[in-house]
Structure formats: structure tokens, C-alpha cells
Amino acid sequence: MTILSQAPNLSNRTVLITGASSGLGAHFAKAAAKTGAKVALAARRADRLESLAKEIEDGGGHVAAIEMDVANEQSVVDGFDAAEKALGPVASVIANAGMNVPSSALGISLDDFRKVVDVNLVGVFATAREAAKRMIANGSRESGDGRILLIGSVGSHRVLDKLVAYNTTKAAVLMMGKALAKEWASKGINVNVICPGWIETELNSEWLATEPGQALIGSFPRKRVMQPADLEYMTLFLLSDASAKITGGGFELDDAQSL
DSSP states (O other): OOTGGGOOOOTTOEEEEESTTSHHHHHHHHHHHHTTOEEEEEESOGGGGHHHHHHHHHTTOEEEEEEOOTTSHHHHHHHHHHHHHHHOOOOEEEEOOOOOOOBOTTTSOHHHHHHHHIIIIIHHHHHHHHHHHHHHHTTHHHHOOEEEEEEOOGGGTSOOTTBHHHHHHHHHHHHHHHHHHHHHGGGTEEEEEEEEOOBOOTTTHHHHTSHHHHHHHHHSTTOOOBOGGGGHHHHHHHHSGGGTTOOSOEEEESTTTTO
């Protein structure tokens, strides 16, 4: 039996996922659709979402491709409008969009630092806040069914070399989740954060096979790297009715990498 076959049922939910055009966002979208969710795929370039949307539709899923730039407040508002028009009120959100500029603290320009902050921090906040506004308007205070999941990182807890902007924003996302959870607890909205470790994706698989990549993996307590599927159950659980009494959590899903 696979993890996904045991996943919570999301058939009563519309789930909006930012950064859905590739990587973890795309994986989360497919997993949510398989458990019955109507999925709004949000990314800056909607054309990149077309093949993913078709894959989900061909599998019997309900999906909409939404153009959204999380660093632009009006784009976030318009994106939620489009998602709700296509699929109905959004009850669950994954604020997954993120970026990185590898550099030492002395080497990174302030413009690049600001870009990372705009996407990884301001964009996450803009997404969560717009979601909360709509959840409250749709009666989350009474139903208690609002679910917002922020994506942190092993870098929320552990310093990743030459990733100062990334580390800073991911640590802030973890505290943001707790602050929003406390503020919105009385509104029937749960806010949680997952902090994934190093995960093999199409973007890093070649590098992980190199000598430096293998050295990194060898430094982990279990000397292995994670796969996107390792995050499925907890992610879907935190989006579902089953997590009704879980809010303000910061969950380290890193296979001991941060220890």
C-alpha cells in the first residue's frame, strides 16, 4: 500500500498552489488531485502549467491554470479571483512559490537579496493574507475549515552555506506561520509550516550525483536524499478536515538532515 492510497480525502476542497509549474508545487498538485481536490495551479507563466493541467485532466481531475506573480499584490488578488471563478471558493492553500540566489553574504547584491525576500517572504505573506480574507468571507469562522500551508525549509533551522537570503527568508516563514496561526485561530483558519530537507528533483538530480553532491548526502545522518513523495501524506493531511485541531505547527520533514 502506498502513502498516497492512505491520504486524507480532499474531495470537498478547492486547493490553490503557488509555484505549481514545477518541482514540489507540481508534485503537490498531482497528489491533491488524486485525492479528489479541485486544484488551482498558480505560477507566473500560466503557459508552463498547460502540460500539468492536461495531465491532471486526463487522470480525471478538476484543474485550472492561473497566472499569478506572488510578488505582485494585484496579481495575487486577480489569481484568487480566477481560481474561485473556475473552481469555487478556495478552502486550502499551499504557499509554495520560492526562489534562491546562491551567494555569499559579501557577494550578493541588494537587488538580488530583495528579489528573494519579495518572493519567499512578501509573496508568501500576500498569498496567505489573501487566502485568509476569502476564507473568512466564505464562513471559515463557523466551519473551521480554512487551511493554509507555508513551505519552509531545512534552512529554516540549519544554516545552508552561501544561501544567506534563502536562509533568512525561510527562517522568517516559520515564524510567520506561527504568528498567522495565532491571529487567525479564532477565524477558523489553521496555518502550518512544513520544512523539507534536501529533495531530489529534476532541477538538482544531476548535481546531487556529482562529487560535491555526494559529499553533502554523506554528511546527513542517514546518508540519503529525500523524494517529493516523502512529503505527500503530511502535506495532504494538513490541507484536510483531519487536521482540524492542528495549527501553528512547524514540521521538520527532513529525514534528520537538520540534526
